[in-house]
Amino acid sequence: MEIAAPLRLRVDRDALTANWQALDRLSGAAACGAAVKANGYGLGAVLVARTLALAGCRDFFVSNWAEAVALAPLGLTVSVLHGLRAEDVAVARAGIARPVLGTAEQVARWRESGGGACDVMVDTGMNRLGVSVEAVREGLLDGLAVETLLSHLACADEDVPMNARQQAAFASLAGRVVARRMSLANSAGIALGADYHFDLTRPGLALYGGVPRADMAGLLRQVAYPEAQILQRRRVPAGETVGYNATWTAPVDTEVATLNLGYADGYRRALSGRGAARAADGVRLPVLGRVSMDMVAIDVSARPDLAEGDWLAMDYDLAAASAVSGVSQYELLTGLGQRFGRQSVE
Incomplete structure (x- = not known):
């Protein structure tokens, strides 16, 4: 199947x-x-x-x-x-x-x-x-x-x-x-x-x-665009934390989406609190807290329309992602895992 x-x-x-x-x-x-x-x-x-x-x-x-x-x-x-x-x-x-x-x-x-x-x-x-x-x-x-x-x-x-x-x-x-x-x-x-x-x-x-x-x-133009589905959307009350080791605390009530993506897929832990997703209209949606093995949390407060099952593209310009994470562009690219379904577009 x-x-x-x-x-x-x-x-x-x-x-x-x-x-x-x-x-x-x-x-x-x-x-x-x-x-x-x-x-x-x-x-x-x-x-x-x-x-x-x-x-x-x-x-x-x-x-x-x-x-x-x-x-x-x-x-x-x-x-x-x-x-x-x-x-x-x-x-x-x-x-x-x-x-x-x-x-x-x-x-x-x-x-x-x-x-x-x-x-x-x-x-x-x-x-x-x-x-x-x-x-x-x-x-x-x-x-x-x-x-x-x-x-x-x-x-x-x-x-x-x-x-x-x-x-x-x-x-x-x-x-x-x-x-x-x-x-x-x-x-x-x-x-x-x-x-x-x-x-x-x-x-x-x-x-x-x-x-x-x-x-x-x-x-040069960007070629690779990792995308992940939203597993769950929730409101995190002010003062609550997100993810392992509670590294991010909500300053106000915050809409958070958990994506089906993690460091096992090559989305590096070094992007914790530094990476972002992009909505279809280009709005930047920051990564919150630690990237875990199979999941990452995203602030979707700016996009009330996003729901479980929707797709988000990660902000994955290689030079920019390398600069914020300290991980080489080569590693960011070749590390993208086999759980991705690869799709070509023209």
């Missing part, structure tokens, strides 16, 4: 498309790909990839092979950022995606399995994934069919000298590897300018309405 979810996550496909198009323009002569790992940053990888493919995106990036398998029916060009474990060889040989090889062992494993088109990650200073610049210069990749040589910026959201050092280290490999393309810039890296674009950019957060750098704020 299918039961309608009391939570829904509206995904604005027009906004998603507009964000990719804006990033594509900002990428200049470079192609603009899309990171759709973590289930499309929580919005649904198939929905996101299909939408962006229709917009013109041709390169997609996931973290692991299970994510690649989920996208396989779409017939897209997919790269698997976490490379090639021994357990992944069979699915990689099926040709549904390219491995992004990140260690000498992975390079050897790919060669031994029969080789073929692959991508390679080079570490230019982040010290996370990738083969060393020196190993590439010494011939580690010689004879390998490298489609895209990648690296990743550690601090692109800041104006720091490390950005230029990484760019220079990566640029020094041009011509040292027989690779069709080079790719360095993530969302924030795109805004650093043409020297960082190379042949292919790989935005993630910015596609989904996150703002990785302040100078990109006017460029």
